[in-house]
Every structure is written in C-alpha cells, then in structure tokens.
Amino acid sequence: MESAVLWFCNWSTLVVCAALKLPQIHAQLAARSARGISLPSLLLELAGFLVFLRYQCYYGSPLLTYLEYPILIVQDVILLLCVFHFNGNMRQAGPYAAVFVSSWFVLGLQKWLIDLAMYLCTFISAASKFVQLRHLWETQDSGAVSALTWGLSAYTCAARIITTLMTTTDFAILIRFVIMLALNIWVTLTVLQYQKAGSKDK
Template structure:
C-alpha cells in the first residue's frame, strides 16, 4: 500500500476512532458521579467553559462547511456535557441555575452566526475559554488536593481525541485556528490527567 492510499486510510481511522471515543467520553465521569452521589472534585466553572468552547467549535465548523467527519463528535460531546452539567448542578444543590445556563447557550448559538467576524472572533476566544476551563479544573484540583470523582479515563480519552484531531486537521482543512486549539487542548488535557493521577496516587498511599 503506497503513501497515497495509506494517508486517507489513516485519516479515516482517526476520524472514526475519535467519534467512537467521544460516544463514551463523558460516560466514565457520569458513572463516577452517580455512583458516589457527589460531584466532588469537578469544577462547575471548568465544565461551563468547556461546554461553551464545544458549542462555538460546532457552530464554526458547520458555518464554514468543514467535512462532517472532522467535527461530528461535537454534538455528541455537547449532549454528554449538558447531562454531566445537570448532574453537577443537582449534586451541588444548584439545579435552579439550569434555566439560566440554557438561555445563555441558546441565545449564544444564534448570535454566533449573525456576522462572519463574530464567529471568527468567537472561535479564537473559544480556545482561550477552553484553556481556562482546563486551568479552572487544575486550580480546583490544586486547591482541594483531591481528584475526588474526576475520571482519569474521561481525561485520557480527551487527550486521545485532541491528538487525533491534530492529525485530521493537518490532513484535511489545515485550518490554523482549529489546529492551534487542538494543540493547546492536548497539552492542557495531559496536564490535568497527570494531576488527577498524582493526587489519586497520594490518596492511595495515605489509605
């Protein structure tokens, strides 16, 4: 098999493996929260910022008619993030805030596509927002020194999907804005994962 045939195959494998990973991306986290009946260790601010970033990315990709396989995981992750957000709000006793977040996200979805400069600016800002979401989770872990119900498997899958998206972006649209986003997210996801494993190791030693 020549390189001309191998590269499209690798892109296809990367696309489908990313989609499959995203189908269960937040499941381990949701299961951990339900089993413990607690959202301990999960930063609400991080989750909201992450969800905002995914919504902007989905709107951006669809606005510019990017290949569907390169972003089809976004609606899948968004649904899972919304469900996880509801769990976190419930266990934190803040379910009344659900309506507030719903209004913000719905209005934001429609406003993003009003002008091209808005969607472009939002996409650049979404990278910052997503980076801040990872930092918020890191800060929460540093503050509590306890990974609580934070799922290492969920963050491991997040690392994998970002790495595969770096590859597929280079091989398809080569969109610099999208590429920078995935590179930044990959680094921060690895950092969060390492921090989770670090505090989990400390807790095991203490036990």
C-alpha cells in the same frame, strides 16, 4: 495509506467521544457527589464546544471532522445536570441553558463575530482546563474526577491534529487542538497524582 489514517482518526475519535464522558458520569453517580469537579470548568468547556461546533457548521467543514461535538455537548449537559443536582442547585440550570441556546444563533449573524469567537474559543477552552487544575491544586483531591475521561480527551485532540493537517489545515483549529492536547495531558497526570496520593492515605 493517507486515506486509511484519516479514516481511522475520524472514526476512532467518534467512537472514543461517544463514551468520553461516561466514566466521569459513572464516577459522579457512583459517588453521589460532584466533589472534585469544577462547575466553572464545565461551563467554560461547554461554551468552547458550542463555539467550535458553530464555527465548523458556519464554514461547512467536512462533517466527519467535527461530528463528535454534538455528542460531547450532550454528555457535558448531562454532567452539568448531575453537578447541579448533587450541589442542590437545579434551578440554576435554566438561565445557563437560555444563554447557550441564544449564543448559538447570535454567533452566526456576522462572519467577523464567528471568527472572533473561534479565536476566543481557544482561550475559553484552555481556561476551562486551568480552572479544573486550580480546583485540583486547591483541594488536593481528585474526588469524582475521572482520569480516563481526561486521557481519552487527550487522544481525541491528538487525532484531530492529524485530521486537521490532512483536511482543512485551518490554523485556528490546529492551534486549538495542540493547546488542548497539552492541557488534557496535564489534567490527566494531576488527577492520577492525587488519586495515587489518596490511595496511599487509605
């Protein structure tokens, strides 16, 4: 029974993550606008994903417990390129790419460095959600933000809480997923609230 639950959580997370950002990318392309999407939030989220992936690789965690992160990183990069394109700032993408790539190598130089980065990663990822929430509160407009993407993110966090408890029981990872679950649900509800308000105004 336990192995079946672990198998389901691992593979359902991978399947969901394979399409996680597609609703957001589609919504952005359909609107031909980055309205409602916070660039700082996306950058912080990508930084959190990179640190988490580097941590898992460094400690040799089971591949299935983090395989979705390369997929999420690719999708976030596509999202960022769309935001830069629709905001007319494509030249800004280069320096950000250089920082992220160099960070990957720097983080693996010392054990204390990757451990510290992992704890900071939770704050970075949480900050990305709060930045998006603040953007929504200030504009009171969900724009091209996809509630489905945020809802699916909440599901993957819940699944990863289960897989972490059943495999590594790594406290730092567990705390990260609990916090991310709560914040993803909060963002999802906020987006739905503004979508509902927007449809009433129409």
